[in-house]
Amino acid sequence: MEYVYAALILNESGEELNEENLTNVLEAAGVDVEQSRVKALVAALEDVDIDEAVEEAAAVPATTGGAATGG
Amino acid sequence: MEYVYAALILNESGEELNEENLTNVLEAAGVDVEQSRVKALVAALEDVDIDEAVEEAAAVPATTGGAATGG
Amino acid sequence: MEYVYAALILNESGEELNEENLTNVLEAAGVDVEQSRVKALVAALEDVDIDEAVEEAAAVPATTGGAATGG
Amino acid sequence: MEYVYAALILNESGEELNEENLTNVLEAAGVDVEQSRVKALVAALEDVDIDEAVEEAAAVPATTGGAATGG
Amino acid sequence: MEYVYAALILNESGEELNEENLTNVLEAAGVDVEQSRVKALVAALEDVDIDEAVEEAAAVPATTGGAATGG
Amino acid sequence: MEYVYAALILNESGEELNEENLTNVLEAAGVDVEQSRVKALVAALEDVDIDEAVEEAAAVPATTGGAATGG
Amino acid sequence: MSTQERKTETIPEWKREEVDDITDFLSRYESVGVVSITGIPSRQLQDMRRDLHGTAELRVSRNTLLERSLEEADDGLAELTGYVSGQVGLIGTNENPFGLYQQLEASKTSAPINAGEVAPNDIIVPEGDTGVDPGPFVGELQSVGANARIDEGSIKVMEDSKVLDAGEEVSGDLSNVLSELGIEPKEVGLDLRGVYAEGVLFEPEDLELDVEEYRSDVETAAAFGRNLAINASFPTAQTMPAQLSKATGEAKSLALQAAIEDPDVMPDLISKADGQVRALAANIDDPEALPEELQD
Secondary structure (H helix, E strand, O other): OHHHHHHHHHHHHOOOOOHHHHHHHHHHOOOOOOHHHHHHHHHHHOOOOHHHHHHOOOHHHHHHHHHHHHO | OHHHHHHHHHHHHOOOOOHHHHHHHHHHOOOOOOHHHHHHHHHHHOOOOHHHHHHHHHHHHHHHHHHHHHO | OHHHHHHHHHHHHOOOOOHHHHHHHHHHOOOOOOHHHHHHHHHHHOOOOHHHHHHHHHHHHHHHHHHHHHO | OHHHHHHHHHHHHOOOOOHHHHHHHHHHOOOOOOHHHHHHHHHHHOOOOHHHHHHHHHHHHHHHHOOOOOO | OHHHHHHHHHHHHOOOOOHHHHHHHHHHOOOOOOHHHHHHHHHHHOOOOHHHHHHHHHHHHHHHHHHHHHO | OHHHHHHHHHHHHOOOOOHHHHHHHHHHOOOOOOHHHHHHHHHHHOOOOHHHHHHHHHHHHHHHHHHHHHO | OHHHHHHHHHOOHHHHHHHHHHHHHHHOOOEEEEEEOOOOOHHHHHHHHHHHOOOEEEEOOOHHHHHHHHHHHOOOHHHHHHHOOOOEEEEEEOOOHHHHHHHHHHOOEEEOOOOOOEOOOOEEEOOEEOOOOOOOHHHHHHHHOOOEEEEOOEEEEOOOEEEEOOOOEOOHHHHHHHHHHOOOOEEEOOEEEEEEEOOEEEOHHHHOOOHHHHHHHHHHHHHHHHHHHHHOOOOOOOOHHHHHHHHHHHHHHHHHHOOOOOHHHHHHHHHHHHHHHHHHHOOOOOHHHOOHHHOO
16 A cells, blocks of 8 residues: 555645656655556556545445444 | 655555654655654654554445445 | 456447457456357347446445444 | 456456456457556455455345345 | 236336236236236326336335344 | 346246246247347356245345334 | 853852753753643652653753753753743653653642642532432532532532632632542643754643544545545555455446346346335235235
8 A cells, every 4th residue: 555655645745646756755665666566556546536536435345344344 | 644644654664653764755755844743743653553543444434435324 | 247347348448348349358368258148248238328337336335334334 | 447357357267367367358358458557456466365355245235236135 | 926027027128018918928927817916907007107116126225235234 | 127027927927937938928028039138047047046035135125114214 | 241251250160060960961862841840749759750761851950050051052942941930840852752741741640639729720529429428528518519419328429510710729628528539630740841852842732642633644544545546446455355346346236237147146136126026016005906925
């Protein structure tokens, strides 16, 4: 999840969400960065409204998780 | 939330959650870091079991999503 | 469910949902394709708005899960 | 989601869930495959019990459909 | 329930819901048809919006599911 | 759903659930029968205990009533 | 300048040495605070020093000398002189000031309050059974302002009752009642008034951390990360099971709605058909038209 968190920091700081910035944040945290994952993340987020996606509860899986703990 | 995200990255990377590391991560993301917030976060998280909180978060969205109907 | 997943991929890629394309996807996955099931699937989906049907999956279980944890 | 669907087809067909097979399935569906996403998916699935995750999902909508799992 | 199912099939096929059609469907299924029930059913459904009634069934179980596990 | 309804009528009348009988019921209802769907249905039902599935469904509405007032 | 020089010259040697010593103390620590030590017996103060050992150091002296040292320290510490009044000491630490504050708060203990002392906060007699047998004590409680009465063989306080406002003096009667009830309204301990840490002045309210709030922030951040990963369909090891479930749920929903003849959804399709037939039957008023199983 550290890659996702890094994207979220960049989203809040207003810096561009690109491979270089992501890599910098992760390296500063001592993460052994995999470029393919950075690339994949940038690609996955390309058309995503992060602020919206973050608040939208991921319906199904969350449910599953909830049911698992709740039941 | 960027300070908290930074803490979560450090938690995953296994690096120590201290003022210096937090500052580094945030600065790498272009955040104009406030030392007092960093200090407060480090002190507060000393008493928080981050892994446990993260696990609970996985269960939470279900509750959130369902609160409307379930409540 | 592999036939249904194949239909969902075609729906996302924007390729036509026909017997040939479905067969190709399934064969690429090493599935021993039954033509009658492919035919039946295409027929069943003829008048269905797949995006809408998929969205409903997200909507419904949220309620379910919420109640499960909430109760 | 097309990458995840592709993984699920392979899981059902019993073929190995590797980069090559995923790429083949997606390409057969006309997806413009990004290798980084394929790589990231395979890596993320390494320690996941797919059947278990699928079963959990199956439990939820079943309730929805009307078949009482709980009661 | 076979009489009511027969009515549902006629509703989907678009054929008129009359005594003759109902009888035909039921006889094709090997049912020993009682004319009085056929008559009564046709009369009872005269003022019922079948599509609406059926849709209600789809809506209910969603709630049900949650309650079943949650309660 | 007409194919499923037809299968359920046959299940109630006690006639064999095969392609021929299904086709007869559907044709009697004026359905333009697709053999592939009939075939797929018979195959899909091979290992399903219909009475059990119906019973489970029957258990739900009772709960529903309770949820409506109780929830 | 001349007056100050003269003042400096008139300082006795021991004071000069004391100031030098305090100045040295100040230079050893990244964070320096002023703590009130009012009402702490000297033996308890010794215990507190020992508990702080390794984390922070307490330095007590005459206030004038503390002030002089802070003023001479010359790196912003002079801002702390405003907190030097009454019985105070300086506390130095290289730890996080937030952590220091928490530690000091946690080390505070309660103590009884004597007649003639000023209440540091509102004094409340809590609702509940006092455990005291019926007798004149009920009158004493009532006279200090507690809503008390005899109930089921003992004296009960019917509701939380404020018996004194903060800043008011404790009467002899109240002191007796409180001690009979075992209520210790005073908090005794090192009370941090202000801390100067690496260029920033913190007051107690700045240092008070709501740990629960931080915990819930962590949960929110984690949930946000999870939502983003799933909604953007970015694979992570933690969210993969959820993502697989989501995909399965979608396929199932499609299969159910399109009535796709797939073995995995047949039981659900049958259930759906059964639900529909029952829903339709529910709209039929004439029992003659209903199958036996649904007739009354």
